[in-house]
Amino acid sequence: MTVILRDKASLRAWRAALPLGKRLGFVPTMGALHEGHISLMHQAREAADVVIASIFVNPLQFGPNEDLSRYPRPIEADIAKLEAAGVDALFLPTVEDMYPTGASTLVEESMVSGPLCGAMRPGHFTGVTTVVLKLFNMVQPHVAVFGQKDAQQCAVIERMVRDFDVPVEIRRGPIVREADGLALSSRNIYLSPEDRAAAPLIHQSLRAVEAAYRGGEHDAARLAEVGKAVLAQSDRIRVQYWEVRDPESLGAITTVGARGALLAVAAHLGTTRLIDNLVIGAEV
Numbered sequence: 067m068t069v070i071l072r073d074k075a076s077l078r079a080w081r082a083a084l085p086l087g088k089r090l091g092f093v094p095t096m097g098a099l100h101e102g103h104i105s106l107m108h109q110a111r112e113a114a115d116v117v118i119a120s121i122f123v124n125p126l127q128f129g130p131n132e133d134l135s136r137y138p139r140p141i142e143a144d145i146a147k148l149e150a151a152g153v154d155a156l157f158l159p160t161v162e163d164m165y166p167t168g169a170s171t172l173v174e175e176s177m178v179s180g181p182l183c184g185a186m187r188p189g190h191f192t193g194v195t196t197v198v199l200k201l202f203n204m205v206q207p208h209v210a211v212f213g214q215k216d217a218q219q220c221a222v223i224e225r226m227v228r229d230f231d232v233p234v235e236i237r238r239g240p241i242v243r244e245a246d247g248l249a250l251s252s253r254n255i256y257l258s259p260e261d262r263a264a265a266p267l268i269h270q271s272l273r274a275v276e277a278a279y280r281g282g283e284h285d286a287a288r289l290a291e292v293g294k295a296v297l298a299q300s301d302r303i304r305v306q307y308w309e310v311r312d313p314e315s316l317g318a319i320t321t322v323g324a325r326g327a328l329l330a331v332a333a334h335l336g337t338t339r340l341i342d343n344l345v346i347g348a349e350v
């Protein structure tokens with residue numbers, strides 16, 4: 067049975083009752099759960115004795131023209147999926163419970179959150195770090211699992227945890243994909259059939275660049291051009307960024323060296339914004 071904790075007070079009581087020696091694993095989400103989320107639940111289970119997930123569509127990380135109001139909230143189906151995955155508890159707070167007096171204290175990471183999605187979604191990562199630190203303080207997990215699909219989010223959270231000495235181990239879960247390569251995302255349901263048919267080109271563009279890199283092309287700008295050329299095959303896809311970056315700092319690079327690189331892409335199909343990425347060449 068998954069225990070549903072609908073406010074901070076119930077979470078606090080549940081947390082206080084956990085036996086001292088038990089390791090607690092935490093998977094924060096915004097709901098509309100899919101196999102990508104469930105893989106993180108399994109990873110948390112491997113790393114801990116007790117697993118708690120959260121579902122909270124955090125208003126603080128959405129821009130004024132983004133999809134906060136239409137973000138899917140299929141809560142009953144989500145609970146059934148968490149039950150089936152053997153998740154022990156779900157924290158399901160309301161906005162009022164999370165931000166009873168608004169949010170006038172913010173957590174801002176100022177380096178890795180700068181480029182890529184940070185540049186395209188001003189204030190987004192401050193919303194993410196603020197809510198994740200709040201959630202960590204409330205849940206007090208030993209380990210928390212985040213998906214590599216949001217690679218920059220992982221890097222920002224890892225940085226915050228290091229900078230603030232937050233006593234939580236951060237793990238990354240690999241990207242779970244559809245059979246045709248499209249990364250699973252709660253936002254995929256917005257896609258029209260035509261856009262859904264074009265969407266696998268995003269992953270194909272990443273694979274094409276990986277192949278070019280293996281074929282000897284190490285120039286970052288030329289590699290990005292290869293990726294963009296694949297996406298140009300469909301006039302339904304509007305590229306927001308297609309970048310080859312340092313895998314850790316996410317800083318700009320001119321050549322892919324021994325540290326490898328993060329290939330990162332964001333694109334619009336209709337009104338839907340999708341992101342994807344692939345790490346190449348890293349000796350890790």
Ligand SMILES: Nc1ncnc2c1ncn2[C@@H]1O[C@H](COP(=O)(O)OP(=O)(O)OP(=O)(O)O)[C@@H](O)[C@H]1O
Binds near residue numbers: 095103105214252
């Ligand atoms: N395809 C995936 N594979 C692995 N992890 C994923 C995948 N999609 C999302 N996640 C991870 O699940 C966690 C919760 O993400 P979230 O609830 O925002 O889902 P999402 O599908 O990424 O939604 P959206 O794409 O609409 O932002 C994040 O750590 C995210 O990186």
Ligand SMILES: CC(C)(CO)[C@@H](O)C(=O)[O-]
Binds near residue numbers: 122124194197198216
């Ligand atoms: C980490 C997170 C749950 C914070 O709201 C969100 O950004 C997400 O779902 O990736």
Ligand code: BAL
Binds near residue numbers: 127216219
């Ligand atoms: N999956 C990252 C959260 C967001 O897009 O707002």
